[in-house]
Amino acid sequence: MYVIVAGGGKVGWNLARELIDKGEEVTLIEGDRRRYLVIEQELEHAVQYGDATELWVLERAGIQRADLVIAVTGDDEDNMLVCQVAKEKYLVDRIIARVNNPRNLQHFKLLGIQPAVSATDLILRLIEHEVPRYGLVHLLALEEERLEIIELEVQPGSPAAGQRVMDVDLPEGCLIISVLRGGDGFVPKADTVIEGGDEVLLVLDPGLEELITPQFTAPV
Amino acid sequence: MGSAVAKTALLAGHEVSVLDEDPLSHERLDAGLDGTWEDRGGRFTVGTALEIDALLEAGIENADAFLCATDGDNTNLVIAQIAARRFNVPRVIVRVMDPFRAAWYAEQGLETISPTAHAIDMFEKALDL
Numbered sequence: 001m002y003v004i005v006a007g008g009g010k011v012g013w014n015l016a017r018e019l020i021d022k023g024e025e026v027t028l029i030e031g032d033r034r035r036y037l038v039i040e041q042e043l044e045h046a047v048q049y050g051d052a053t054e055l056w057v058l059e060r061a062g063i064q065r066a067d068l069v070i071a072v073t074g075d076d077e078d079n080m081l082v083c084q085v086a087k088e089k090y091l092v093d094r095i096i097a098r099v100n101n102p103r104n105l106q107h108f109k110l111l112g113i114q115p116a117v118s119a120t121d122l123i124l125r126l127i128e129h130e131v132p133r134y135g136l137v138h139l140l141a142l143e144e145e146r147l148e149i150i151e152l153e154v155q156p157g158s159p160a161a162g163q164r165v166m167d168v169d170l171p172e173g174c175l176i177i178s179v180l181r182g183g184d185g186f187v188p189k190a191d192t193v194i195e196g197g198d199e200v201l202l203v204l205d206p207g208l209e210e211l212i213t214p215q216f217t218a219p220v
Numbered sequence: 221m222g223s224a225v226a227k228t229a230l231l232a233g234h235e236v237s238v239l240d241e242d243p244l245s246h247e248r249l250d251a252g253l254d255g256t257w258e259d260r261g262g263r264f265t266v267g268t269a270l271e272i273d274a275l276l277e278a279g280i281e282n283a284d285a286f287l288c289a290t291d292g293d294n295t296n297l298v299i300a301q302i303a304a305r306r307f308n309v310p311r312v313i314v315r316v317m318d319p320f321r322a323a324w325y326a327e328q329g330l331e332t333i334s335p336t337a338h339a340i341d342m343f344e345k346a347l348d349l
Contacts, residue, residue, distance in 0.1 A: 053294055055320045077270070077294040089324060104270060107298060110305055 004029065004066045006052035006082045007073030008039050011098060015070065016043060027061045031073075053081050055089075063090045072098040076107070083113045114143050136213060139201070148206050149177075156196030157218035166190040171211045174204035221315065221335075222289035223248045230262050237263035239278040269299040275307070285311040293317050300330055 001024050005016050008030030016028040020043070028043060029052040030036040036049040050057035052073070063069065069086035071079035079097045086092040099105050099118035108116035125138065140149040154161055160168045165176050165188045178201040179188045194200065202212060222238065226249065230236045238249060238257075243266045249257040257264060267274025269290070280286065286303040288296035293316050300314035313331045316322035322334035 053321075054318060055324065075294070077292070077298045080298055081294050085321075085324070088328070106272070107270065107302060111298070111301055 001025070001067045002062070002065055003027075003068045003070065004058070004061050004063060004086075006069070006071040006078070007098075008032075008035055008047065009072065009074055011072040012070075013039055013043075015072065016046065020046060029057060029061055053078050053085075055085065058082075058085065058090070063092065066090070066092050068092070068094045068096070070096045070098075074100055076100050076104040080108055080111055080113055084111055087112070136209065141206070143206075146206055147203065149201060149203050150209065150212075151180075152200050152202065152213065152216045154194055154196055154198040154200060154216050155218040158196070158216050160194050160200075160215045161196040161218075162193065164191050164193055168194065168215055170202075170215060171208055174202050174208050174212060177201050177203050222287065225287060225289070226262070227253065230257075230260055235261070235263075237265065237278045237283075239265045239267060239269055239274060241266065241268045269295070269302075275299075275302070280307050280309065283307075283309050285309065285313065288312070288314040290315075293321065297321070297325060297330075304330070 003019055003024050003026045005012050005019075005026060005028045008016075008028050012028060012030070016026050019026045026046050028039065028047040029050055030039055030047060031049075031051045033049060036047060039047045048057070048061055050060070052058060052071070063086060066086070069083065069092050071082040073079055073082075076099060079099070083095040083097045087095050095113065097108055097113045097116045099108060099116045099121070102118045102120045105116060105118055105121070108114075137151040138148065139151055142148070168176070170176075176188060178185050179192065179194065180199040180201070181195065181197075188194075200216070204212065222240075223245070226236050226238050240246075246257065246264050249262060249264065253260055263279065265274060265278040267277065269275060269288070280303060283303075286300070286309040288300045288303070290296055296314045296316060300312050303309045304312045311331070313333060314325070316325060316332045316334050317336050319334045319337040319340065322332040322337060326332045
């Protein structure tokens with residue numbers, strides 16, 4: 001696999017090193033001359049100097065044959081545009097963009113840049129997972145594939161508590177795939193009884209959360 | 221560039237709203253006008269164009285035209301697409317110094333102006349090339 005990484009900061013440099021160690025062919029593009037010279041001592045020909053938003057720099061790096069372009073500069077506009085031209089002009093199959101300011105995530109989505117990874121968001125999700133204040137945690141969202149996995153706490157007294165999996169009133173397009181009880185997880189059968197205090201994992205079409213959560217929430 | 225076009229547009233009788241992250245850039249709008257920018261009916265908002273709130277405050281929802289003329293190509297290209305795709309501004313014009321990207325984005329349907337391309341053209345004409 002040929003990978004181009006735009007941005008030789010902490011993320012980009014370490015990413016390039018890890019990918020090279022895994023045996024991938026990598027070109028890292030860094031726009032700051034001094035930083036480039038430092039990285040070049042280690043990565044040698046695998047790093048190139050230049051502004052990765054300029055087309056000739058991307059072409060010199062061989063973007064036409066890249067299988068994956070990763071934009072991880074400290075500038076969200078740069079990351080958006082590197083990925084946009086990679087995808088739309090050079091028809092690169094896979095792109096990954098880093099979001100520095102989570103408020104810019106909406107702009108990445110608007111320009112069709114997926115996946116866009118925000119460290120702040122990832123940490124927030126981990127916090128939600130450790131401290132599930134709202135009872136619902138998004139574990140995975142595959143936007144292109146239109147698939148989500150969520151984790152829900154089954155509140156005692158909720159409609160689902162005490163029901164068999166097959167009897168829980170769920171909308172079309174979702175499925176209970178796992179039950180976590182007393183620290184153990186198992187895959188339920190149709191006649192498995194859900195108990196209050198369980199946590200359940202569901203796979204669903206995006207947007208069904210609001211129809212699903214009432215089944216696991218106790219009436220106030 | 222932005223302030224010059226803004227002043228011309230205002231003096232031609234258009235409603236003009238300027239968004240800039242630097243509050244001091246307001247002085248450039250006042251220069252050469254009788255009275256301040258606001259006295260002449262101009263609007264001025266401090267903020268960056270990646271902030272949706274700032275765009276709304278500047279009145280993007282009612283805009284007939286949107287000019288992206290910051291000193292950064294990449295910022296301009298992103299906000300131009302926000303204006304066109306999210307706010308459906310009928311006319312979006314974007315300054316792109318890099319002539320190659322100006323050309324490619326123009327093919328994608330953005331109205332780009334590349335001062336560099338114009339300068340190259342003029343140099344070449346001056347040299348009879």
